[in-house]
Amino acid sequence: MRNNVEDENMPAAQPGALTADAVADAVYRAVRRCATHLRPDVLAAMQAARKDETQPRAQSVLDCLLENARIGQEDGVPICQDTGTCWVRLEVGEELLIPGNILSGVNDAVARAYTDGRLRMSVVADALLDRANTGDNTPAFAEIAMRPGRGATLHVLLKGGGSDNASRVVMLAPGAGWEGVKKVVLDCVREKAANACPPLIVGVGVGATFDKVAGLAKHALLREVGAPAASPQAAEREAELLSAINATGIGPAALGGGATALAVHLETAPCHIAALPVAVNMGCSAMRSASIELIDWGEGK
Secondary structure, X not given: OOOOOOOOOOOOOOOEXXXXXXXXXXXXXXXXXXXXXXXXXHHHHHHHHHHHOOOHHHHHHHHHHHHHHHHHHHHOOOOOOOOOEEEEEEEEEOOOOOOOOOOOOHHHHHHHHHHHOOOOOOOEEEOOOEEEEOOOOOOOEEEEEEEOOOOEEEEEEEEOHHHHHOOEEEEEOHHHHHHHHHHHHHHHHHHHHHHHOOOEEEEEEEEEOHHHHHHXXXXXXXXXXXXXXXXXXXXXXXXXXXXXXXXXXOOHHHOOOOOOEEEEEEEEEEXXXXXXXXXXXXEOOOOEEEEEEEEOOOOEO
């Protein structure tokens, strides 16, 4: 996955050991930029959708979204008032040694980024027992994942409440097959897309377990629009879902039109013989994420 943050002020990939300070610095810079810059691949996809759109109302909505993206970038203001929760995923090559406190600076970095950027604080202390706002948008939702090799990639995603609320997990019987998976996705879009601020990036996860399949769907949102799927079979299913979603006519801002979704990204995994877990994670028109190579695959030690 290529770095989708194009900014000379972002930290470049560094050889050698990875430190907690380097991760925290990258998180801080990524949050500040993501809040005000629409992801470049999403911007390009939205521009392409505008050229293809035939309905005047949808054209007007896309024009407004493109103008909003321009103002955010030029004036350094958030492209959406819901500046989201902060999801941080550090993918580390299994041959790379990292300190045990590698994520220890993430919450401080997020707090500083949201405060310095005057971004809306949207995190409560406890979902059920204490709905008081934490006041600094922490804690971040951070995790580490291992992968082959020696490199290290940091993903930062600012996820608004509307798009996450429009997502779901369904545990199908294995006999439901592809048609069952497709129905889950389309039902979710028909019922929830209007609340997720289309045009969407739709992340779909199939496989793993109840607790892991949602992670597959969210991780799928990180892939650049237009980048190849994991396999030709996955690419075929993505294209089928995208066509079906856009045939609903929900359109930009749910006001009708052809561009209900800009892309569908599918990730699959093994699962139990008696299961077919499916997750749908909506990415809204203000798709804000960054994928940063902290250590090059060929340079990490």
